[in-house]
Amino acid sequence: MSNPFYKNYSPFKISEIFKSLKLQFSYDNLDIDVLDIKDLVNAHNAEITFFHSKKYSEVAKKTKASFCITTNSLKHNLPTGCVPIIVENVLVATSIVTSKFYPDSVNDDFDVSAINIHETEFKEKVRYGKSVLIGNNVSVGSNCSIGHNSIIEKNVIIGDNCSIGSNTIIRNTIINNNVKILDNCVIGKHGFGFFPNNIKNLRYPHIGIVIIEDDCEIGCGSTIDRGSMSNTVIGRNTFLDNQIHIAHNVKIGENSIIAGQVGIAGSSVIGSNVKIGGQAGISGHLKIGNNVEIGGGSGVIKDIPDNTKVMGYPAKSIREFLKEKK
Amino acid sequence: MSNPFYKNYSPFKISEIFKSLKLQFSYDNLDIDVLDIKDLVNAHNAEITFFHSKKYSEVAKKTKASFCITTNSLKHNLPTGCVPIIVENVLVATSIVTSKFYPDSVNDDFDVSAINIHETEFKEKVRYGKSVLIGNNVSVGSNCSIGHNSIIEKNVIIGDNCSIGSNTIIRNTIINNNVKILDNCVIGKHGFGFFPNNIKNLRYPHIGIVIIEDDCEIGCGSTIDRGSMSNTVIGRNTFLDNQIHIAHNVKIGENSIIAGQVGIAGSSVIGSNVKIGGQAGISGHLKIGNNVEIGGGSGVIKDIPDNTKVMGYPAKSIREFLKEKK
Amino acid sequence: MSNPFYKNYSPFKISEIFKSLKLQFSYDNLDIDVLDIKDLVNAHNAEITFFHSKKYSEVAKKTKASFCITTNSLKHNLPTGCVPIIVENVLVATSIVTSKFYPDSVNDDFDVSAINIHETEFKEKVRYGKSVLIGNNVSVGSNCSIGHNSIIEKNVIIGDNCSIGSNTIIRNTIINNNVKILDNCVIGKHGFGFFPNNIKNLRYPHIGIVIIEDDCEIGCGSTIDRGSMSNTVIGRNTFLDNQIHIAHNVKIGENSIIAGQVGIAGSSVIGSNVKIGGQAGISGHLKIGNNVEIGGGSGVIKDIPDNTKVMGYPAKSIREFLKEKK
Numbered sequence: 001m002s003n004p005f006y007k008n009y010s011p012f013k014i015s016e017i018f019k020s021l022k023l024q025f026s027y028d029n030l031d032i033d034v035l036d037i038k039d040l041v042n043a044h045n046a047e048i049t050f051f052h053s054k055k056y057s058e059v060a061k062k063t064k065a066s067f068c069i070t071t072n073s074l075k076h077n078l079p080t081g082c083v084p085i086i087v088e089n090v091l092v093a094t095s096i097v098t099s100k101f102y103p104d105s106v107n108d109d110f111d112v113s114a115i116n117i118h119e120t121e122f123k124e125k126v127r128y129g130k131s132v133l134i135g136n137n138v139s140v141g142s143n144c145s146i147g148h149n150s151i152i153e154k155n156v157i158i159g160d161n162c163s164i165g166s167n168t169i170i171r172n173t174i175i176n177n178n179v180k181i182l183d184n185c186v187i188g189k190h191g192f193g194f195f196p197n198n199i200k201n202l203r204y205p206h207i208g209i210v211i212i213e214d215d216c217e218i219g220c221g222s223t224i225d226r227g228s229m230s231n232t233v234i235g236r237n238t239f240l241d242n243q244i245h246i247a248h249n250v251k252i253g254e255n256s257i258i259a260g261q262v263g264i265a266g267s268s269v270i271g272s273n274v275k276i277g278g279q280a281g282i283s284g285h286l287k288i289g290n291n292v293e294i295g296g297g298s299g300v301i302k303d304i305p306d307n308t309k310v311m312g313y314p315a316k317s318i319r320e321f322l323k324e325k326k
Numbered sequence: 327m328s329n330p331f332y333k334n335y336s337p338f339k340i341s342e343i344f345k346s347l348k349l350q351f352s353y354d355n356l357d358i359d360v361l362d363i364k365d366l367v368n369a370h371n372a373e374i375t376f377f378h379s380k381k382y383s384e385v386a387k388k389t390k391a392s393f394c395i396t397t398n399s400l401k402h403n404l405p406t407g408c409v410p411i412i413v414e415n416v417l418v419a420t421s422i423v424t425s426k427f428y429p430d431s432v433n434d435d436f437d438v439s440a441i442n443i444h445e446t447e448f449k450e451k452v453r454y455g456k457s458v459l460i461g462n463n464v465s466v467g468s469n470c471s472i473g474h475n476s477i478i479e480k481n482v483i484i485g486d487n488c489s490i491g492s493n494t495i496i497r498n499t500i501i502n503n504n505v506k507i508l509d510n511c512v513i514g515k516h517g518f519g520f521f522p523n524n525i526k527n528l529r530y531p532h533i534g535i536v537i538i539e540d541d542c543e544i545g546c547g548s549t550i551d552r553g554s555m556s557n558t559v560i561g562r563n564t565f566l567d568n569q570i571h572i573a574h575n576v577k578i579g580e581n582s583i584i585a586g587q588v589g590i591a592g593s594s595v596i597g598s599n600v601k602i603g604g605q606a607g608i609s610g611h612l613k614i615g616n617n618v619e620i621g622g623g624s625g626v627i628k629d630i631p632d633n634t635k636v637m638g639y640p641a642k643s644i645r646e647f648l649k650e651k652k
Numbered sequence: 653m654s655n656p657f658y659k660n661y662s663p664f665k666i667s668e669i670f671k672s673l674k675l676q677f678s679y680d681n682l683d684i685d686v687l688d689i690k691d692l693v694n695a696h697n698a699e700i701t702f703f704h705s706k707k708y709s710e711v712a713k714k715t716k717a718s719f720c721i722t723t724n725s726l727k728h729n730l731p732t733g734c735v736p737i738i739v740e741n742v743l744v745a746t747s748i749v750t751s752k753f754y755p756d757s758v759n760d761d762f763d764v765s766a767i768n769i770h771e772t773e774f775k776e777k778v779r780y781g782k783s784v785l786i787g788n789n790v791s792v793g794s795n796c797s798i799g800h801n802s803i804i805e806k807n808v809i810i811g812d813n814c815s816i817g818s819n820t821i822i823r824n825t826i827i828n829n830n831v832k833i834l835d836n837c838v839i840g841k842h843g844f845g846f847f848p849n850n851i852k853n854l855r856y857p858h859i860g861i862v863i864i865e866d867d868c869e870i871g872c873g874s875t876i877d878r879g880s881m882s883n884t885v886i887g888r889n890t891f892l893d894n895q896i897h898i899a900h901n902v903k904i905g906e907n908s909i910i911a912g913q914v915g916i917a918g919s920s921v922i923g924s925n926v927k928i929g930g931q932a933g934i935s936g937h938l939k940i941g942n943n944v945e946i947g948g949g950s951g952v953i954k955d956i957p958d959n960t961k962v963m964g965y966p967a968k969s970i971r972e973f974l975k976e977k978k
Contacts, residue, residue, distance in 0.1 A: 108508065109489045110455045110473030129762045130785055133456055133474055147762030148785055148803050149819075151474050151492055163761045166803055166821055167475075167836075169492055169509050178852075182760065183821050183838045184493075184873075186509045186546040192567040198581045198599070200504075200541050201565055215852050220838040220875050221510075223546050223568040223586075239853055241844040242875040243897050243915075245569050245586045245604075255850045260875075260897045261915045261933075263569075263587045263604050265622065273850070278897075278915050279933040279951075281587075281605040281623045296917065297933045297951035297965055299605070299623035313623055313639065313965065314651055325966055434834065435815045436781045436799030459782055459800055477800050477818055493801075495818055495835050510819075512835045512872040518893040524907045524925070526830075526867050527891055547836075549872050549894040549912075571895050571912045571930075589895075589913045589930050591948065607913070607931040607949045625931070625949035639949055639965065640977055 005137070005155035005172050006102040006207050010035045014067065017048065018085075020100055021069075021093050027083065034067065037094070037101050039229070048097060051078070052090035069093045092195050095204035105205040108190050111135040111153035111171065117146070129166060147183065155209070156188070165220070172226050173210040180217040182242075187218070191225040191232075191248025191266060204228060206248060213237075219244060219260070235272060247284070259296065271306065280315075293318075331463070331481035331498050332428040332533050336361045340393065343374065344411075346426055347395075347419050353409065360393065363420070363427050365555070374423060377404070378416035395419045418521050421530035431531040434516050437461040437479035437497065443472070455492060473509065481535070482514070491546070498552050499536040508546040508568075513538075517551040517558075517574025517592060530554060532574060539563075545570060545586070561598060573610070585622065597632065606641075619644075657789070657807035657824050658754040658859050662687045666719065669700065670737075672752055673721075673745050679735065686719065689746070689753050691881070700749060703730070704742035721745045744847050747856035757857040760842050763787040763805035763823065769798070781818060799835065807861070808840070817872070824878045825862040834872040834894075839864075843877040843900025843918060856880060858900060865889075871896060871912070887924060899936070911948065923958065932967075945970075 011033035018025040036047045040056060043049035043065035050069040051060045060068070060077040067083050068075075075084035087093040099106050114133040117123055126140050129148030136154040140146075144158055147166030152158070159176045165183035173188040181187065190206035208227020212234045218224070219242035226232055227249040234246070235253040241260040246252070250264050253272030262276050265284035270276075274288060277296025282288065287303045294300060295311030295318060304310055312321040337359035344351040362373045366382060369375035369391035376395040377386045386394070386403040393409050394401075401410035413419040425432050440459040443449055452466050455474030462480040466472075470484055473492030478484070485502045491509035499514040507513065516532035534553020538560045544550070545568035552558055553575040560572070561579040567586040572578070576590050579598030588602050591610035596602075600614060603622025608614065613629045620626060621637030621644060630636055638647040663685035670677040688699045692708060695701035695717035702721040703712045712720070712729040719735050720727075727736035739745040751758050766785035769775055778792050781800030788806040792798075796810055799818030810816070811828045817835035825840040833839065842858035860879020864886045870876070871894035878884055879901040886898070887905040893912040898904070902916050905924030914928050917936035922928075926940060929948025934940065939955045946952060947963030947970060956962055964973040 107489065107506075108491070109453075109471050110492050112453065112455070114455070114474065116456070127761075127764065129764070129766070130768070131457060131475070131783060145761050148766065149475055149493070149783070149801055163759065165760070166762050167493055167510075167801070167819055180759075182841060184510060184547075184819075184836060186568075189508060189546055189568075192545065192565070192585065194565065196581070196583060198563065200563055201543075201581075217853075219844065220841055221547060221569075221836075221873060225568070237850065237852055239844070239846065241897075241899075242838075242841075242877070243569065243873075243895065245567075247567075247586065255848070255853075257848060259844065259917070260899060261587070261913070265585070265604050278917050278935075279605070279931070283604075283622055296935055296953075301622075316651075325968075433815065433832075434817070435779075435797050436818050438779065438781070440781070440800065442782070457783060457801070475801055475819070493819055493836075510836060510873075512894075515834060515872055515894075518871065518891070518911065520891065522907070522909060524889065526889055527869075527907075547873060547895075551894070569895065571893075573893075573912065587913070591911070591930050605931070609930075609948055627948075642977075 004174075005209060006105045008036060008101050009103060010101055012100060017067075017097055017100065020096055021085070021087060023085070023087070025085070032066075037098050038065070040065070040068075048085075049082075050090055050094040050097075052094075069097065089195075091204075092202065095195065095202065098205045098207065102205050102207050105190070105207045106203055108171075111151070113154050114151055135171070141177065153188075159214075173212065175212045176214045176216075176236075178215045179212050181212075182218060182220040182222075184221045185218055185223065187212075187222075187224045188226045189223070191228055193228050193248060193266070208232065208249065210234075213254075216240075222246070230267075241278070253290065295321075330500075331535060332431045334362060334427050335429060336427055338426060343393075343423055343426065346422055347411070347413060349411070349413070351411070358392075363424050364391070366391070366394075374411075375408075376416055376420040376423075378420075395423065415521075417530075418528065421521065421528065424531045424533065428531050428533050431516070431533045432529055434497075437477070439480050440477055461497070467503065479514075485540075499538065501538045502540040502542075502562075504541045505538050506543040507538075508544060508548075510547045511544055511549065513544070513548075513550045514552045515549070517554055519554050519574055519592070534558065534575065536560075539580075542566075548572070567604070579616065621647075656826075657861060658757045660688060660753050661755060662753055664752060669719075669749055669752065672748055673737070673739060675737070675739070677737070684718075689750050690717070692717070692720075700737075701734075702742055702746040702749075704746075721749065741847075743856075744854065747847065747854065750857045750859065754857050754859050757842070757859045758855055760823075763803070765806050766803055787823070793829065805840075811866075825864065827864045828866040828868075828888075830867045831864050832869045833864075834870060834874075836873045837870055837875065839870070839874075839876045840878045841875070843880055845880050845900055845918070860884065860901065862886075865906075868892075874898070882919075893930070905942065947973075 015030035040059045040063045048067040049065035057077045113136040117132040127145040133151045140158045141160035144162045146164045150168045153171035157174045168185045171188040195202040208231045213236040215237040217239045222244040224246040225248040233251040238256040245263040247266040249267040252270040256274040258276045259278040261279045264282045268286045270288045271290035276294045280298045282300045289306035293309040298315040299313035300315040309318040311318040341356035366385045366389045374393040375391035383403045439462040443458040453471040459477045466484045467486035470488045472490045476494045479497035494511045497514040521528040534557045539562040541563040543565045548570040550572040551574040559577040564582040571589040573592040575593040578596040582600040584602045585604035587605045590608045594612045596614045597616035602620045606624040608626045615632035619635040624641040625639035626641040635644040637644040667682035692711045692715045700719040701717035709729045765788040769784040779797040785803045792810045793812035796814045798816045802820045805823035809826045820837045823840040847854040860883045865888040867889040869891045874896040876898040877900040885903040890908040897915040899918040901919040904922040908926040910928045911930040913931045916934045920938045922940045923942035928946045932950040934952045941958035945961040950967040951965035952967040961970040963970040
């Protein structure tokens with residue numbers, strides 16, 4: 001859970017957390033401070049964690065968290081030092097508590113901190129166009145250019161020799177060296193993640209970021225959403241064409257080539273040296289191996305092993321696809 | 327035919343309307359004023375209507391319009407008080423006459439009335455970014471924010487607690503309360519509606535608007551076109567992901583969830599509690615029921631009844647699809 | 653190889669060209685000037701050309717170029733007046749040499765020459781919105797409008813009666829008369845063309861342009877990339893809907909209608925009077941005939957003859973498609 005950018009508003013009394021969850025709760029020290037929310041592995045003393053599926057039972061047994069949001073049927077796995085907080089829906093409750101610690105990660109209203117670049121330290125070191133805006137907590141390396149009307153909102157690190165196009169918006173993103181991001185992109189917005197509810201959908205926080213490694217190129221009109229609980233990563237020397245959508249938590253390896261209008265749904269992991277043809281779509285939570293080729297227009301709905309060429313909807317071996325379709 | 331925004335340039339003498347249609351016409355009172363153009367049901371005395379298909383014969387018989395653009399073979403259905411205007415192509419003629427009454431609804435040249443928000447009444451009540459523009463006939467409720475470089479062109483009503491992103495353009499649109507529209511969207515542009523003609527295509531007027539109901543969210547880079555003769559509607563608490571295209575006259579119900587890069591073609595009606603996977607496409611003039619689930623990448627080319635899960639191209643029962651594709 | 657816009661930085665000594673290619677080369681006049689790089693047909697004395705496939709052998713035999721980048725196995729086809737320059741990869745070497753002559757055609761960093769339109773000659777003759785920028789070497793005809801925040805970068809010719817929307821970026825493009833380009837488009841950017849290399853992909857120059865003929869309309873959020881060695885052309889009276897991607901070197905005929913979210917991959921040639929349904933995709937290097945209809949969502953992976961209706965993925969006769977899918 002990498003989280004360099006979002007302000008943690010802790011401490012909160014455990015009594016406040018109970019109140020947020022609308023729980024009536026008897027606990028001998030309602031005044032105790034809680035400092036952060038983390039996953040089962042990373043949480044420590046005075047922190048809160050969550051445990052929503054028995055597949056994490058072994059990890060749960062060793063958690064060092066002081067509190068854990070969980071269910072009645074799972075709570076017996078927790079160590080004695082960890083106080084269970086019993087809720088109906090663990091993920092919804094986790095979302096509510098995470099929003100309390102990191103309220104700035106829930107909504108993506110425009111960045112009020114952004115000011116014109118000629119009022120900032122960057123006016124000397126960056127080549128920039130008209131009406132470029134820069135938010136708080138931004139750094140830019142040497143030999144970079146930022147095009148007209150682009151907005152580098154708060155929480156962005158840009159390396160050396162990078163070129164940002166015009167009309168592009170970036171926030172909550174780390175860009176390494178020699179990266180090109182073309183025009184009209186939106187990078188680092190929260191993902192399409194929420195709990196559906198017929199009264200009013202509940203957005204969950206996105207405390208992940210976008211990381212774009214060295215030598216990448218991102219085409220015009222593309223959107224790359226930041227992660228919710230992990231990061232969205234574009235690997236070194238990977239090139240994206242125009243109008244591509246990369247959803248939250250997606251990880252793409254190195255040297256991959258992704259053609260126009262491709263969409264990759266949330267949390268899928270794409271290997272290195274992967275080629276994806278135009279308009280192909282990849283469902284969420286899949287694993288696409290290294291050296292995979294996916295034909296244009298394909299719809300991938302299951303994992304693809306290394307060194308495979310696939311095509312079709314659902315995508316299958318390209319040889320099989322072409323034989324069937326003759 | 328809801329039409330709160332477009333200026334009606336009436337009255338026109340009936341002789342002028344004949345001239346626009348290049349018709350030579352003998353009528354005893356060429357000086358009579360015509361006040362508006364409406365459909366068969368809503369037209370009244372001193373107004374003109376149109377009648378192009380015998381499936382509207384029953385309605386035509388009761389129209390209160392003074393004039394009706396129609397064909398020789400249909401005119402006998404009209405009541406005696408309604409003067410038929412006989413043309414070769416009713417829809418083309420209707421388009422020409424509508425353009426006469428509502429010339430501002432044909433083209434979407436940029437709004438020259440838009441000025442910087444800090445020169446308007448909104449500077450006190452709206453949180454806004456740099457270079458925000460506001461056109462004529464705009465209202466904004468309480469507790470709203472509008473991001474950098476966004477343009478609220480003429481004819482927009484925004485409710486309370488709304489958040490508009492940066493680089494977004496909105497016109498001819500009613501937005502209710504608690505709506506979020508993210509970055510780089512274009513909302514309320516005319517649809518892709520015209521009469522093909524090898525000399526020069528003839529655009530028809532778009533006198534409909536876009537209505538976005540309470541609690542909706544519209545993702546980055548999305549386009550929602552306004553209606554031609556009816557409105558485009560996004561129902562309450564419906565969420566759209568990034569890079570979605572909603573064509574003119576589409577109506578979407580409540581609590582629906584539409585993933586990235588989906589496209590819905592003109593005049594289709596989508597129910598409530600519908601889930602549409604990424605990159606799915608829905609053809610025009612279809613009816614998708616309530617509680618329907620459409621798999622990512624599907625191509626829907628016929629109506630889908632309530633409570634159905636479909637997938638594939640053309641989309642069929644998801645069970646059948648997966649069985650066939652094994 | 654139409655090339656009205658890119659500055660030719662010649663002359664270069666042939667010795668410099670050898671050095672760029674990291675070739676050690678004995679030639680009796682290393683001091684000779686080379687003036688341009690062109691294809692086999694168009695190159696003249698004191699110019700360099702390239703020859704990479706035996707299918708061009710007949711043309712190679714007649715070239716008037718003084719130098720030719722080629723391979724050992726092809727060089728015997730060249731006339732005696734043409735000095736072969738032997739390399740391992742002809743296209744990579746050609747790309748390096750083209751970049752030397754036309755360095756401005758490789759990268760698409762924002763145009764530093766662009767200034768606010770009210771500081772230019774166009775302030776008198778063009779209707780324009782707020783913050784419109786105009787680059788060097790731009791001309792605009794009579795009765796044109798350019799919307800808010802749009803950027804007409806260097807090397808653009810716009811004819812009469814054109815309407816450019818807001819937030820649109822155009823460069824290296826010729827637009828004829830009566831053309832409408834709507835909001836949030838990017839026209840004339842380089843294509844997605846490069847030589848993949850696991851150390852660092854090598855971009856090749858794009859010295860082609862975009863040509864948009866009379867009476868066209870380009871929808872919101874569309875991207876049209878300029879050509880690499882030829883031009884990208886949109887024919888007269890062709891209409892594109894929203895969110896369309898047209899890749900480099902594509903040519904589209906007259907009177908064609910292309911619905912939302914269609915993508916056409918590099919170097920494909922589309923005929924006249926073609927109708928393409930929403931979200932259809934067309935692979936690269938294909939020939940689509942005249943009067944073709946392609947169903948929405950189709951994936952076209954082979955040539956389509958004139959007067960054909962196709963649908964499906966891969967696209968086939970629409971009758972066959974619908975029969976099979978029953």
